[in-house]
Amino acid sequence: MTSSAAGRLSLWLLLTPFVLWILLLVLVPHLQMLRVSFQVRESWDSLSWGLDQYQNFFSEAYYWRTFVRTGVMSLFTTFLTLLIAFPIAWYIAKMARGRAKGILFLACLIPFWASELVRTYGWMILLRESGLFSAWLQALGWVDGPVEMLYNDVAVIVGLVYNGLLFMVVPLVTTLDGMDENLVEAGYDLGGGHATVLREIVVPWAMPGVVSGCIVVFMLTLGSYLTPVLMGGKDSAWFTEQIFTQFITRFNWEQGAALGVLLLFLSSLMVWLGLKLSGQSLRKVMG
Amino acid sequence: MIRSVPRSRLFDSLYLAYLVAFFVYLALPLLVTAAFAFNDSPFPSLPWQGFTLDWYLADGSAGRTGLFHDDGLLGALWVSVQIAFWVTLASVALGCVNAVLFERLQFRGKEFLYLLMLLPLVIPGVILGVSILVFYSGMANDVSRLWGLELDVFRPGMTLVVMGQVTFITTLATLVIGARLRKFDPQLEEAALNLGATPLVAWFTVTLPWLMPSIFGAAAMAFLMSFENFNTTVMLTGSDTPLTVALFNRLREGSTPVLNAVALFLMVVSALLALLTMRQSQGR
Amino acid sequence: MTTASDLSCHGLVRRFGRQSAVDHISLDVPAGTFFSILGPSGCGKTTLLRLLAGFDKPDAGDIHIRGQRMNDVPPNRRPVNMVFQHLALFPTMSVGDNIAYGLKRRKVASAERNKRVAKVLEQVGLPGLEHRNPQELSGGQRQRVALARCLVLEPTLLLLDEPLGALDLKLREQMKIELKHLQKQFGTTFVYITHDQSEAMVMSDQVAVMKNGRFDQVAPPEDLYREPATPFVAGFVGDNNQLVGEVVSVRDNLAEIRLEDGEVVRGRVASGGVKAGGRAELYVRPESLVLTGDALNEGYSAMQARVRTTLFDGANSRVEAAKGDQPVYARLPQDGSAPRLTTDGIIRLAWDPMLARVFAAGNP
Ligand SMILES: Nc1ncnc2c1ncn2[C@@H]1O[C@H](COP(=O)(O)OP(=O)(O)OP(=O)(O)O)[C@@H](O)[C@H]1O
Ligand SMILES: [Mg+2]
Numbered sequence: 001m002t003s004s005a006a007g008r009l010s011l012w013l014l015l016t017p018f019v020l021w022i023l024l025l026v027l028v029p030h031l032q033m034l035r036v037s038f039q040v041r042e043s044w045d046s047l048s049w050g051l052d053q054y055q056n057f058f059s060e061a062y063y064w065r066t067f068v069r070t071g072v073m074s075l076f077t078t079f080l081t082l083l084i085a086f087p088i089a090w091y092i093a094k095m096a097r098g099r100a101k102g103i104l105f106l107a108c109l110i111p112f113w114a115s116e117l118v119r120t121y122g123w124m125i126l127l128r129e130s131g132l133f134s135a136w137l138q139a140l141g142w143v144d145g146p147v148e149m150l151y152n153d154v155a156v157i158v159g160l161v162y163n164g165l166l167f168m169v170v171p172l173v174t175t176l177d178g179m180d181e182n183l184v185e186a187g188y189d190l191g192g193g194h195a196t197v198l199r200e201i202v203v204p205w206a207m208p209g210v211v212s213g214c215i216v217v218f219m220l221t222l223g224s225y226l227t228p229v230l231m232g233g234k235d236s237a238w239f240t241e242q243i244f245t246q247f248i249t250r251f252n253w254e255q256g257a258a259l260g261v262l263l264l265f266l267s268s269l270m271v272w273l274g275l276k277l278s279g280q281s282l283r284k285v286m287g
Numbered sequence: 288m289i290r291s292v293p294r295s296r297l298f299d300s301l302y303l304a305y306l307v308a309f310f311v312y313l314a315l316p317l318l319v320t321a322a323f324a325f326n327d328s329p330f331p332s333l334p335w336q337g338f339t340l341d342w343y344l345a346d347g348s349a350g351r352t353g354l355f356h357d358d359g360l361l362g363a364l365w366v367s368v369q370i371a372f373w374v375t376l377a378s379v380a381l382g383c384v385n386a387v388l389f390e391r392l393q394f395r396g397k398e399f400l401y402l403l404m405l406l407p408l409v410i411p412g413v414i415l416g417v418s419i420l421v422f423y424s425g426m427a428n429d430v431s432r433l434w435g436l437e438l439d440v441f442r443p444g445m446t447l448v449v450m451g452q453v454t455f456i457t458t459l460a461t462l463v464i465g466a467r468l469r470k471f472d473p474q475l476e477e478a479a480l481n482l483g484a485t486p487l488v489a490w491f492t493v494t495l496p497w498l499m500p501s502i503f504g505a506a507a508m509a510f511l512m513s514f515e516n517f518n519t520t521v522m523l524t525g526s527d528t529p530l531t532v533a534l535f536n537r538l539r540e541g542s543t544p545v546l547n548a549v550a551l552f553l554m555v556v557s558a559l560l561a562l563l564t565m566r567q568s569q570g571r
Numbered sequence: 572m573t574t575a576s577d578l579s580c581h582g583l584v585r586r587f588g589r590q591s592a593v594d595h596i597s598l599d600v601p602a603g604t605f606f607s608i609l610g611p612s613g614c615g616k617t618t619l620l621r622l623l624a625g626f627d628k629p630d631a632g633d634i635h636i637r638g639q640r641m642n643d644v645p646p647n648r649r650p651v652n653m654v655f656q657h658l659a660l661f662p663t664m665s666v667g668d669n670i671a672y673g674l675k676r677r678k679v680a681s682a683e684r685n686k687r688v689a690k691v692l693e694q695v696g697l698p699g700l701e702h703r704n705p706q707e708l709s710g711g712q713r714q715r716v717a718l719a720r721c722l723v724l725e726p727t728l729l730l731l732d733e734p735l736g737a738l739d740l741k742l743r744e745q746m747k748i749e750l751k752h753l754q755k756q757f758g759t760t761f762v763y764i765t766h767d768q769s770e771a772m773v774m775s776d777q778v779a780v781m782k783n784g785r786f787d788q789v790a791p792p793e794d795l796y797r798e799p800a801t802p803f804v805a806g807f808v809g810d811n812n813q814l815v816g817e818v819v820s821v822r823d824n825l826a827e828i829r830l831e832d833g834e835v836v837r838g839r840v841a842s843g844g845v846k847a848g849g850r851a852e853l854y855v856r857p858e859s860l861v862l863t864g865d866a867l868n869e870g871y872s873a874m875q876a877r878v879r880t881t882l883f884d885g886a887n888s889r890v891e892a893a894k895g896d897q898p899v900y901a902r903l904p905q906d907g908s909a910p911r912l913t914t915d916g917i918i919r920l921a922w923d924p925m926l927a928r929v930f931a932a933g934n935p
Contacts, residue, residue: 482647
């Protein structure tokens with residue numbers, strides 16, 4: 001703007017906080033976590049390098065089964081969230097008008113003014129044995145005794161989808177809003193049916209929103225802790241739970257770090273795959 | 288499918304039914320949680336025993352302790368407020384600086400740094416917490432073992448929680464403020480210079496007022512995000528537990544309507560904060 | 572500096588990579604005058620103005636304002652103000668605050684400030700609009716606010732970058748005249764940029780015609796029109812017909828040119844390098860062309876052309892004819908003196924050779 005010396009000074013002034021933040025809070029801690037995951041504790045104060053933690057992971061079926069289960073359930077949840085959210089986003093972006101549009105959009109946001117814990121708690125009150133659904137079913141005479149609907153995989157998925165909806169609806173509404181309705185009209189005008197128009201026009205247009213929503217929902221689901229722990233049953237363990245156990249209960253940081261690295265690897269891989277398959281870039285999807 | 292394309296009656300009514308079902312699904316858990324905050328029964332479940340404010344006001348004399356007399360929860364609330372305050376301050380300040388850096392300056396490697404900036408969004412919250420715990424707490428352990436120095440700030444506790452939350456909330460603040468700055472016409476700054484302002488004065492009188500709505504928005508978002516965060520926080524918290532962690536611990540012991548009372552209280556506060564920022568940004 | 576020159580530049584150069592957006596420009600603007608820079612889009616007008624305002628630094632050359640060298644003075648210390656191409660009114664401030672902005676930077680007391688803001692608003696014809704938002708004003712009103720924001724500072728020099736570009740045609744006509752009046756009223760020196768030759772002609776005392784980063788000619792509007800110094804000026808300022816051919820002879824400053832179809836026409840030599848045997852371009856204005864039957868004024872040059880169509884536009888009506896594949900326009904007087912024209916009919920166009928200009932072809 002003025003002289004180049006002043007320009008360089010302001011660049012350094014602005015760059016420094018950014019670099020400190022990204023180095024001290026993101027890069028260095030993660031590298032350290034990676035390092036620790038390759039350390040083997042021989043006694044309380046001596047360490048050596050090794051792959052023991054990773055061997056543990058692959059040799060103990062409990063670990064990798066949970067790992068695979070978490071990944072698959074997260075994918076399924078993401079897909080389900082997309083299916084549920086798309087018609088809603090479509091309605092808000094393309095069918096609702098004026099005030100209704102704004103109100104519906106806000107209504108989608110309202111549940112997320114409560115924290116994940118509160119939302120999960122709400123579902124617990126509804127689904128558990130002494131919960132509302134059970135009571136209502138009994139009152140209707142459809143069942144004889146109390147029914148337990150909590151503590152199983154379906155309950156977990158219901159809760160996870162609920163948590164992810166906002167992050168799916170918002171990007172979808174934003175991209176669909178930007179779509180010119182003439183495109184759809186032209187699609188029908190040129191002889192397309194519902195399915196063709198959806199496949200050839202709407203979905204390609206909405207792709208950035210779909211990818212962005214899916215990435216965020218997948219990340220959130222994969223990394224969620226409260227919902228699976230509070231709503232899941234004995235054998236619906238979530239991978240984050242195991243990380244938590246290693247760190248907080250067993251104080252086995254090396255094993256915990258290795259599990260953390262694996263989870264990070266899985267999530268990065270899925271994000272990368274999602275971007276590659278849909279031909280989007282992280283910058284376009286997130287920024 | 289759009290308004291101008293004809294649809295069948297059946298399709299329309301099915302669509303409507305779906306919409307209604309969706310919003311019921313959204314609202315039900317929260318409505319139920321809110322309602323049981325006023326049920327005059329020691330358990331948050333049916334049957335309805337009548338209306339009471341005990342779960343807010345009871346002082347423990349009748350076997351019930353309401354939220355406003357529950358020192359544990361109030362203490363945790365205060366811890367959460369402090370954490371959220373520092374997180375908001377740090378991440379909004381960093382967000383402003385980053386936004387200017389990425390929207391207004393040109394330098395080599397900018398694309399790459401921008402991707403780094405987005406990184407915290409694609410790292411699960413638990414991992415953010417774990418990595419910071421491993422690095423800083425591990426460092427404190429090593430320092431203590433080798434030199435006998437106690438770096439207590441880096442032990443699990445409020446400082447680490449703030450650091451962990453700042454990690455990803457900064458990215459969000461950067462995106463919010465950056466989006467607004469992108470719409471700023473840099474010629475306005477030149478116009479200010481032309482009218483006799485120094486670059487610094489031009490920044491404070493022209494650019495900053497333009498950014499103000501987004502800064503408020505980012506601050507409100509940062510506060511809420513921090514307040515509600517669990518995944519990162521739980522890994523880093525020490526003896527002074529913030530509210531979400533305290534609630535979680537209570538919930539594991541068993542649920543009481545006090546939890547409903549806290550939940551409703553939080554919802555109301557969040558809603559007020561959100562409304563306030565919306566009013567603010569609409570007013571401009 | 573002996574003359575009261577408000578702005579004088581010498582050998583200004585600004586390069587972007589290999590291209591010179593401003594290429595050795597020198598200019599001198601006397602105090603209190605209205606100076607226009609006229610040129611097609613992309614010729615470097617904005618770049619030049621940004622050099623003057625100090626947002627950009629020249630690669631070579633000097634800028635003096637009221638005799639003081641400005642090259643190293645930052646933009647906020649220069650006694651120049653600028654009306655931006657897109658106005659750049661601060662959206663976060665009211666009209667009053669926009670206008671008071673510069674006064675505040677000069678630490679003018681608030682009572683005095685308010686007085687001056689009210690006064691200048693009155694002068695630009697918007698009394699009492701201090702509390703409005705700039706977004707709530709019409710295009711023309713915004714224009715005036717942008718002007719008032721600069722004029723309230725009583726600058727030595729006011730730079731205007733195509734300020735009327737965003738307005739619709741009618742408003743533009745009106746603002747043209749108003750700007751000229753405001754300039755007279757305030758006595759400020761205006762440096763006005765435009766690509767619209769009519770704006771430049773109506774308002775200016777001096778016009779510089781710019782092309783590819785250079786000035787082709789600097790002259791009062793009338794001289795520019797009557798005595799264009801280059802073919803570019805002849806073609807760019809006002810309507811003009813261009814005829815290309817080979818020079819047959821040059822005598823007494825009059826050149827005879829043989830056109831493609833063999834007809835010989837005449838015009839006054841306006842540049843060096845017009846030699847017998849060379850190629851040349853002849854420019855003659857539509858209003859200099861007369862439609863003749865057979866009777867030819869003494870000494871006139873004439874040629875035949877084929878009628879394509881007539882363009883009726885009141886007093887501006889013209890006939891479009893073709894000479895070879897070149898279009899030729901001639902004015903059609905609407906006083907009944909023009910003959911009846913039929914499409915594809917042959918007409919004879921004549922002109923006083925002293926009113927036609929001949930330039931050597933390929934000479935920039
Ligand atoms: N910052 C820049 N970097 C590179 N080239 C530039 C820059 N600014 C201007 N140019 C080039 O310099 C030339 C002159 O640009 P300038 O903006 O001065 O034109 P102009 O006469 O103001 O045009 P217009 O009438 O369209 O506003 C153009 O070719 C443009 O591409
Ligand atoms: Mg320009």
